[in-house]
Amino acid sequence: MSQEQLFASFLLDRQADLEIALPAEQVVEAMPLAAPIQPLPTGAFFLEGIMPLRGDVIPVINLKKRLALTETAYGDDAKVAVIQFNRKRYGLLVDDIREVLRVSPHAVQPLDPFLLTEETVIVDLIKLDQGRRTLELLDLRRLFPTGGSGVDEALDHDEPPPAVQRSYSQFVVFSCRQQIYGIPVGDSREICFFSDIDQTFKSGKVEGALQLRGQTIPVLCSATLLGCAEETITPTEETRILVMQSGLLSFGLIVDKIHQILVVADDAIMAIPGRHLPHLRGVCTCAPYNDIMLLDVQGLIGSQADRISAMTRLRKNNGSTEAEEESAARHLITEHCYLVFAIGKHYAIELKDVQEIIGCGDCMPIAGDGLVQGIINLRGRIVPVIRLRNFYACPDHNVVSRDPSPEDKLIIGRANGNLVALLVDEIITIYKQERYHATPSLRPELQAKKDTLDRLIEFINGEGLKEHVLVVNVANLLRHHLLIADQETVTPVAAPADLIDSPPIK
Template sequence: MTQEKLFASFLLDQTQGVEIALRAEQVTEATHIQGGIQKLPGSVDFLEGVMHLRDDVIPVINLKKRLGFTPDSYTQEAKVAVVSHFNTRYGLLFEDIKEVFRVKPEKILPINPALRTDDQAISALIKVEPGKRAVELLDLDHLFAGSNIDYTNEEPPHESTAKQRTYSRYVVFSSGGQEYGVSVEIAREITFCREINEIFRTGIVAGAIELRGRTIPIIDTQALFTNSETTELITDEHSRILILSAKNCSVGMIVDHIKEITTVADDSILPFPYSDNDNVKGMLSRLDGENTILLDVHNLLCNHVEAIKSMANIGNHKEQEHEDSDTGAHTVTHHLITENCYLIFSIGKNFAIEIKDVNEIIENDHVMRVPGASGCSTEVINLRGEVVPIINLRNFYQFDTKKKSETNKLIICSAHGQTVALEVDKIVTIYKQEQFYATPSLGNQLRSKKDTLDRLIEFLNDQEINEHVLVLNIHSLIRNHLQLETTSRQAADLHADQHADDTITEQAKG
């Protein structure tokens, strides 16, 4: 498989919608202007000046001037991307930080040299969203070609001194008016706060997003930090989702604003006065007066890891199915995370279905009624070009009919070559339960459908009451009931057609 490449993108000019990308390994950090930029008289016109960055002096380049943009000025809100080129650090001025993203090499389209300017600073276009969004790739080799703008006046640190100090890099963001930092080592991407599927909202989990075919659970950061499950999720145009690698899976944190990527000396991190809080690594005191709490994300999420991992594997178990190249046999790798996890739903009372049997969960909109249909399946949906029957589980298990509401959801499942949508009142939660029990004798209402309820689990509900929940067997439902019902309908239709033909024949004879 072709290795994806990692890029960091920045907004060069918001008015003209110009977005510039750099190879992520070239960017050592991204920060706001610290302490102002000191002008250097007699320098090249695109050198804005120098900026003090901790113990270093960084030349700052006005990219708008360098690339011939008009107007070429920046506001105090401008950001500086610190890049490393031939062991020298430079600052590139941008209006804002956009995101960090990965793309496959075939999405990078080199610009024909005949169509480039003389300096060839923009070397390629990156198709981030084909047909919608392309980002220009900045080539540092050509950007600095023929320029001698190393205006750093300080001697490089002595080798023995450099070995004594260690440095770490952090992504700094704001949430609820406070600044936090997480290690760059666990940061995977920074993406826009796209539409979050709130079907799985429970506790600190705000829902999930689809990112390149994978389900990424999204954390309500304020709920996580305050240990509260009643916070209102509020996002705006500055909000971002920071994708992190935590507990062997990917998880997203909703943040108010990505401020910078910064490098700090480990010995400059202030320890907390108490040692029993392993959720934080320490505090960073910054030149602008802001204090940044450095987080240990793995410890922060340890109490929620099962729900996060379970959600991260919803709909992704299909990716584990593959065909053996030698035998042609299909094998499936089972994840222990999903083996004993259940999706709890309600149809007047709580039921469960194994997570590994769930393809996806969608809203119950765009439902179409089938004329003349009866029974538990009277409606269908168009699921990406496939007509999928809806099984109303209230009717199937003979519960009282309830008026449809916004909480109604469709659980999409497949078995025996048939895809169905199970209509339920609401999604309750995702629950892990290692042990299950054989279903005892059922009452008259459910006895005829016992084959679809062949086990039960114990579920601790939100009222801290331990209840027995029946587990739906989708394979038995489709094999023994849906296909049987379809066959019965076809037989009934055939019998009716034959009866009509016989009647017409008798009438003709008369």
């Protein structure tokens, strides 16, 4: 039996109630007109003009003119469907955005060949509701018979060079005295709640020491290291200790607040001229923080390295081995860490299974009561959306009755080369927990999903209370419930900094 296909539908002409559709994978995004379209009088008759799109300029096509409709004007509330064809992007003007729907093969009816001409761009009809609703399926190969070259010639610019493969880096973003900083994730071991520091070891810029799993960790204040006026530390509920690793040196960094984990394209990092600021790797710009100073860990600790090394040796002198120190050095922030989120109660997902976190504004809903409630176009890749409130139905926690909110988040989970977007209410924190337990039992309504909840962790919440939190198994969710076969392991496509909405860390 042939599989159903996803289509994005649009209202082309509101007065005539004319709907068109496109395969969902061809639609990059759909949006209101944010700025006036710049006309190009010398272009093709159906070329409305050009519009800016995140640093690029794309041609915008008046489909009403192309389809020879009687009324070819659009209102102030017109929308633009951005489509991808032959590695190029175009905007299609429509009156409104309708929905993404799942269509069975027998609902797609080809037009008889004798009805088609060389100018025809509609070759199939989608019949729904027993023929009461009909969508005209737009064929981009006929809309752009020369691969779009005719439209591009009207823009009078050279063919853009092939896309260059970009490399990305991850940073933990924190604030210190109103300034935003980023420090490499690769130099980060874990994030701890602020606790009383043993001031026996206080000396110079070292505020004291933290005992972490038997190891003495010298703790420094980021404000002092970064040249802010020395002052008494007054911790707040948002104060954290970021435990860092530089070579074999471990130390804690007191920061005012940790905001998120950010992915930044390496070519978007602006270098610092000269060598007079060894603690700064560069600067990147990312909303909502504007400029973020990216730190170099070795340059940051600088003259404190010997003092940190002497304190780190305290544990070794008490019986630790080189192997233990090397093992500790491999505890990056993504190891043994979980992203804790809320869907009426707390659940978690292993941080290594999280590619990124974004808002839910770009989710295209799918009608029906199926497992997949929508899809998103994630930089050219169609990703199914599952609303975890519905998937893990929990009436006693009032999970089902809550309506979706614009403040909900999408966790992009990854496993075995596949992606799934998990719609959740709120991101709670990133939590370090090296131990987990097999799930002993589940409520009857969760038995059918027990393969996706095969472990749990102990979580100390913000009130200091211990909870048992179920951990979502992304691989089993994709494999057994979405029925998506494993692919070969691939490197996930990281998002540019301006597309990431990563979690706050508490």
